[in-house]
Amino acid sequence: MTSNTVITTILNKLDSLTPKGQIIGNYITQHPTKAVFMTIKELADACKTSEATVIRFIDSCGYKGYSDFQQNLKGFLDTGLSLLERGDLQGINKPGMNRLNNVVLDELSNLQHLYETIDIKKLEGVVNTISENSTVFVTGSRLSYTFSYFLGWSLSRIRKGVYTIKGSDTTSIDLLANAPEKSLVIMIATTRYPNELIKLARFIRREGHTLLxxxxxxxxxxxxxxxHFLQVPINSIAYIGNTSNMMCTLKYIVQEIASRQGEALEEHQKKLEQVYLENDILFNLQA
Structure with missing residues (x-):
């Protein structure tokens, strides 16, 4: 269901639906920011129909279930919503909200969703792919550069051959053009997607490198x-950006790769610690 948006899918199906199905379809296309947070019962009540009718509507649109439909609708909205629209969803302008409570509960809900739904096989595939490549570039842009910097910095603490590059920096193209053949490039991209990352991804593919x-x-x-592709599942639409799920996933990747390094890990980290000490890089209580 990723080639078309939810709204396009519903509009294409609308004429072939039952009258009650058309009511549901029209409600969703006209009020997507409301529908995305509704339970089956709430959507049925809003459309003055039954829960069974909602389920039949979801099935007729080709989704595996209501959860699949909601995730696709959330994905559609998360890709296109402006900052102002996101602010409205989060009630940014509403006075008297317990924001700390809302933020913490939202993050906990997201982390539970991550734990329950992330594709373990793909996650293990990512670990294997990174472990098997001797030269690894990590890139991102805007918010996702925060994650790519964390991943690149962390990986360089447990192995050699890791380089962090900025997706917004045109010199990244020079670096990748001169990189060893079939290097691995890890690109982290979060909504809303910068055009510079799309252009860089196209270049990476054209150069024959492997894009993860x-x-x-x-x-x-x-x-x-x-x-190679890994989706980090998120259960909400963030105001500025979701950090917890992505950071947890990256921390797992780093720790799992470290656990497979054997004696090479100890040797690499001893060398780093010696460099830190000799060059007075880190604060040392014993100095």
Whole structure:
């Protein structure tokens, strides 16, 4: 269901639906920011129909279930919503809200969703792909550069051959053009997707490198260029950006790769610690 948006799918199906199905379809297309947070019962009540009718509507649109439909609708909205629209969803302008409570509960809900739904096989595939490549570039842009910097920095603490590059920096193209053949490039992309990352992904594919995409949405436009792909599931639409799920996933990847390094890990980290000490890089209580 990723080639068309939810709204396009519903509009294409609308004429062939039952009258009650058309009411549901029209409600969703006209009020997507409300429908995305509704339970089956709430959507049925809003459309003055039954829960069974809602389930039949979802099935007729080709979704595996209500959860699948909601995730696709969330993905559609998360890709296109402006900052102002996101602010409205989060009640930014509403006085008297318990924001700390809302933020913490939202993050806990997201983390539970991550734990319950992430594709373990794809996650293990990502670990294997990174472990098997001697030269690894990590890139991102805007918010996702925060994640790519964390991943690149962390990987360089447990192994050699890791380089972090900025997706917004045109010199990244120079670096990748001169990189060893079939290098692995890990690109982290989060909504809303910067055009510079799409252009860079196209270049990476054209150069014959291997692109591993880590993203938060199965509608990410960079998917078409990636040989490997991991979606980090998120259960809400963030105001500025969701950080917890992506950071937890990256921390797992780093720790799992470290656990497989054997004696090479100890040797690499001893060398780093010696460099830190000799060059007075880190604060030392014993100095």
């Amino acid at each position: 995409l880590i993203t938060d949405n199965n509608m990410c436009p960079i998917l078409q260029f990636a040989q």
